[in-house]
Amino acid sequence: MLEKTKDIAKQILEEKKAGGIFGLMRNRWNVVQPHMFEDPAELDALVLEPKWLLAKLAMSILRSSPENYKLAVVCRGCDERALIELIKRNQIEKERILTIGIACSQEQAAICLCDRPYPAKLDAGKKVSGVDPFQDERVREFLIGNDKKRMEKWATVLKRCIKCYGCRNSCPICVCEPCKLEDDIWVQRGAVPAEMITFHLIRAFHLSDTCVACGACQEACPVNIPLLYLQLSMRETLKEKYGYEAGLNPEVKSPILSVVFEEPDTDREYPAWINSLREKDGY
Amino acid sequence: MGTKFTKTICPYCGTGCGLIIKVEDGVAVATYPDSEHPVSRGSLCIKGWSAHEFIHHPDRLTSPLLRKGDAFQEIPWDEAIPMAAGKLRETAAKYGGDAVCGLSSAKCTNEENYLFQKLMRMAFKTNNVDHCARLCHAPTTVAMAQTLGSGAMTNSISDLAGADCILVIGSNTAESHPVIMGEIYKAIDGGATLIVVDPRKTAVVQNAKIHLPINPGTDIPLLCGMMKHIIDEGLYDKDFVKARMEGFEELNEFISAWTVEKASGECGINPELIKLVAETYAKAKESAIVYCMGITQHACGTANVLAICDLAMLCGHVGKEYSGIYPLRGQNNVQGACDMGALPNVYPGYQSVSDPAIRDKFQKAWGVELSDKPGLTVTEIIGSAGKDTRTVYIMAENPALSDPDVNHVLESLKALDFLIVHDIFLTETAKFAHLVFPGTCFAEKSGTFTNTERRFQLLRKAVDPPGNAKEDFTILCLLGSALGLDFSYNHPGEVMEEIASLTPAYGGIRFDRLERGGLQWPCPDSDHPGTQYLHKDRFTRGRGLFVIPEHTPPKELPDDDYPYYLSTGRMFAHYHTGTMTRRSPFLNREAEKAYAEINPEDAIHLDVKDGEKIKITTRRGSIITTARITKRVSKGCIFAPFHFTEARANMLTNPVLDPLSKIPEFKVCAANVKKESQDD
């Protein structure tokens, strides 16, 4: 998989399809960090491990580079979905981003509880079967069962928060400057642990229809709060009710933004020429 | 051009988390966690995430400054260095080497600390070198040197995750060392019991199984009560004590006076709870004790640490994995500064100044005659300013805000003939300087930090210094050469080789070996993997020694005109004197104004509402700050963070010193609170 990625990357650079390849580099003391590869010779230092969300970094690189600069990003499934969500929210122009899709291994899918451990545009590596998060035993403990016991469980876990904002900083979709969590009307400032209902649930709800379940928030949390579990049931509802999943198609906006009721299970059916959201996006 | 990512180490607390700084066209714009770092493993605290924000602040010093009356005037380097060297040499000639003192810094790298103490000791034949460890873990170095033989943390941070019982005493770990708190929570998930001893209901307390809200300054009674119960119940590790300890009889005899009832009367915890905690600690397979400023910053600071060491050694919870004693170092390189000998009584590697054999080794290595008289400590230097201390060279320290009884500090700084301050901002201390050197911050230099678990870690240069500020390493080399010493190093790596050659414990430390995750000393030779935990099979001093912890109650207790306990300390968004964090917009927004925590009952009694202005007065002075009504502090106690220059909490503290380690008593003093008029 690594060789194939390197070839594709070399090809892209040689054909000037993109100004640079953005991926992980390992130096001679095998220290791994994100790196902008701009000349093909550097590319043999390219590596694909460990899992590192590059979407937000790519966005800020594009923002600070000239208008026509194109960037190719080595990205896993969640990275690609995060990029699609950023494109959908006009943070990146679609033409300026090129993805080199790599597949995740089965263990990585099990760790992340990822139900789609491969990008839509897969260039290297073999597709592995996704994991249904609701089968995982620890998820069921937090999400299913009687309310009282689960509230205690969530209380003990969320009380550990040290308000490092790592969950928000590492999330590829959280791009707002400033963010509502910093407003003292919603979240009281200057104390640890962060206020549980406002800090954590406001953040969770803001990502209800944009979360791509990459697990970056959970990995960045110093006190190991299972933050991804907060999003799972909302993603499930969106999938069941509106057949919508974040990060698959930059054209399709989140269903809770439109006044049109697209619920498949109501008896109303709509002829094709109803004024759907797509035509409305004429901007 | 373009974007560069550089891995380096966080400049703030002693945990030493790994950072990645994103640099765009020479400007540091963002900080990300390093997910491969052995300690932080991809997460950071709030200060870590905004470590880049102060680097390009407009207040940064960009050129050497010379005092002209009340103002400063920019002068070029080739004027500043000779003037500094001249003034220092002139004072040494006039009043003797001991009239010159140096305050090194826990913010600077190991190499810079080494060069600083080498410069002081070689150029002026004096040992007047100290740094702010005096205000944080001096009692630890003194007490643990006596009992165990080495003053550093016995185990590694990751060991905490495996412990079965964790006793956190005098540490608000969730706010001062947030990422270490992550390890403690891993232990709790693994079934460990967390016991917290703290008069204040901090965030750690809210996640603890057992909370002991003791009266301020009564740690020794509690610990002795526990030890008494452990000995009576025979729960102590008999063969460990017989095989590896000495001095058990004296301890046993001293402890017999401390019945649990007497201890409970002293510290205000009911006896049953003391018994339960003692049993839990002793019976657990692996128990760890975590402590910080709440233990050390007392008049009986050293005794407190002695009591902790005795308790740990009594139960055999030292020298094995997942247990041990964990003094949490406050600054990113306070451990390194102590290791590098920036202390008045030791050379690098804690080799005593008064030991002739060691002094010979250093004299031969440096080729100059060295003084055998231990130098002055920080508090003594400040105390003797204008009398036998004439010229002081302060590097990256801010005693004008962090030392106790700040008014006294300001007078003594004025009384000096000549004061050189070398910092990155014009701090409160720098305002009194005659000559100011513009230094560089963590992101503008390479070198090594040593974190609280004895891990040497590599810094890498991300951005260039602003204006014509120079790297601290270069400044010290220039000053050294100007003073006629052979300081012709051209890379910190060479300094590290010299350090390794002179100190056996760091023999194997080389820059290229530190690239991936760093090394924990002792690491005697170049293929030694570093030590995860100390005192395996034998203590550094051979057999562990039980030392009697004398209890002295806090020097200043509340009385009728100062009815409240006042203690100062840290809060999670700011760092020490706020020089860096109050210039980081994101951190400043979290806590903009100075505040003091007041118990709701006291608030009603004082008719003070949340957010209103109050005036806190002690025998040393008074400050105006805002009230934060919270159930965290118990009735009759006030807590004030010391980060805010407009309300210098440390000005109120009692300058009485711990006799052995000379650390001031920040944690307890008596204060009075009155409602301030709300206008302005």
Place this chain on the structure above:
Amino acid sequence: MNEPRILVFACRWCGLIGADAAGKKRISLPARFRVIPVECAALVETDAILRALAGGIDGVAILGCHIGGCRYNNANQTAIKRMELLKDLLDTTGIGSNRLLFSFGTAHEDYQFEEIIKNFFDELAVLSPLDPWLAPFGVIS
């Protein structure tokens, strides 16, 4: 639990009319609910609801217009979708979605308003209080 506390976001064009009619009819209800009038149910932010729950309020009710009857061209439908998602989140964390009540088009009349508020009071009285989840450090002013 002692008398629960309810915050009501009432849309000016139906919820508020129901509340006002209940007032004119002198229907007696427990004095433990407060009404904040809003232009349309679509204006109610989930952050405000969460701030209310965190502030010690036991239940939040949103009274909007019928589906299709909203004067603002079906603006209330986005509100319905958002509230359903918020119910999901509250269930996930165990707080329980029964703390959030939204009725669309059933609070126009006085008897309807009375019935909704009374049922909500009974329902909340059974639930355990939320105090472990309150702001842990300060006394909320």
Place this chain on the structure above:
Amino acid sequence: MANIVVFLCRCFGEIDNTIDFDFLRKELSRDPSVSSLSIVDSLCLETDIEKAAFQIKETHADKVLIAACSTLSRGNLTVDGLIKEGVERHKIGLVDIREGCSWIHGNDSEGATKKAKDLINMGIAALQHKEVSEDISVTVNPDALIIGAGPAGLAAATSLAKTGLKVNILERTNAPGGMLRLISRCYPDNEDASDKLEPYIREVETNPLITLHPQSKIASIEGDTGNFTVQFSSQGKDNSIQSGIIIVATGAKIFFPTGLYRYGEIRNVITQMELERQFLKGSFDAGKTVFIQCTGARNKERPYCSTICCPISLKNATRLAEEEPGPEVFILHRGIMTPGNTLEKYYRDTLSKGVQFIRFEEERPPRIMGDDHVDHVEVYDAVNGITRKIETDLVVLSTPLVPNNDNARLAQMLGIEVDRYGFFSEIYPMHPLETKMDGIFICGSARWPVSSDQAMTQGEAAAMKAVSYLRQSEIAASTLSRVPGLKSGHARVDPDFCTGCGNCVAACPFDACHLEKLGDRYISTVNMMRCKACGSCVPVCPNGSMQIPEHNYRMVGEMIKRAF
């Protein structure tokens, strides 16, 4: 600290019999932001309002809080009265402590008093954090524009011209009249279609105020209420017109039932339109005829009744029956829709002419028998439960009206919506001719299939609605409200915070937001003419840069904090 004047209304005992006003006075005196507190017997009478207004001006109060009865009873009288006396609208806050407090908690005065205190505190907090949204006013272009010159369009044009307004009509075909040109007579008065059209067409040709643009094809429509610009090409020449309002009268089109009842497969199975053409040409041969109703209507694809097919069948059936010698005429139907007295009488006449009606069910439609031309129709008579064979020479299918193909595209350009069937949809059942966009009206079959006279009535109604806009030289955005009285404000974007994510653009039911490029990033901008301050954009904005100033999140947060 804003100084606020608070008025507590006793309402002659209705309020303070339950609520303890002394407690309130003590509480409010401790609030620094309350500069003066006065307890009055009533606030809704003329004298009270003058006294209050005087006191407000006297003490230069920043804000005024009135704690009295609800807006729906007399609270708004007080507020409007104060506004008339010169107090600005945004300075006044109203708290309902009668219906919402003293009456509804009559038996719990202690609880009611505490609630009153909290409500007043909430009111004060709301006033302190309330901001004022801007307003813009637009000069109105006095001309009108009508799309479509069918009966509805013509009626609208003539009545507008009568009021002295210039009117432009864009007609897709080359001559006005719409579908009336294709039929001979109209129901219910059987008047000749061309006679009906003639006066309107003469008016259009002679009246200088009306200009007709035949064969016009619309390229684009820009602008908002009061200033629309339409780019179109007419007779090959590109042209553009400004107008204050637009009336959409584009009508509808006939549904061709290909594949139903073997239409197009064998001869003599024609639609009503073809029958009408024969009547026009006068070349019908009066043989046996069978009419089949609801062809392609009231089924899964088009689940609606097209209103006009039954009356048309009755009209044509009667005409056939009146011929000498009248042929046998059958109408196979699934229920004859003839609402109203005229059509009921129309139905009676057809019966009296001997036309026979047979009812069939949707599941068992009639079957057309014959090889190359129809010779008989088999139908299961649902009423008598028998299958009947009817010899016939001609089968006439009544088909519904369906929306024009380009309705959706035109709606997109106009910024209005089409309903689930494709016809232009009105904004609210109680405003039938108005659409989402103020100043754009819909009438005639474009809105819903109607007969020609109904279309004309709707045309005139739309014209009169339009006059209310065109007569004003200036229109303030705050008057374009979907609710009685003025709008409660406009949405406002904070350009520094907006990340340009486009959520508000998608969520706004009135398309009032759109994204503009500012440097290298997008910023959302609010078009105040369209914004109705409903607030759908506020919750979907991730970082709160989109706010309604009169109901911003800081105000709500403060009110929640003081709620209990």
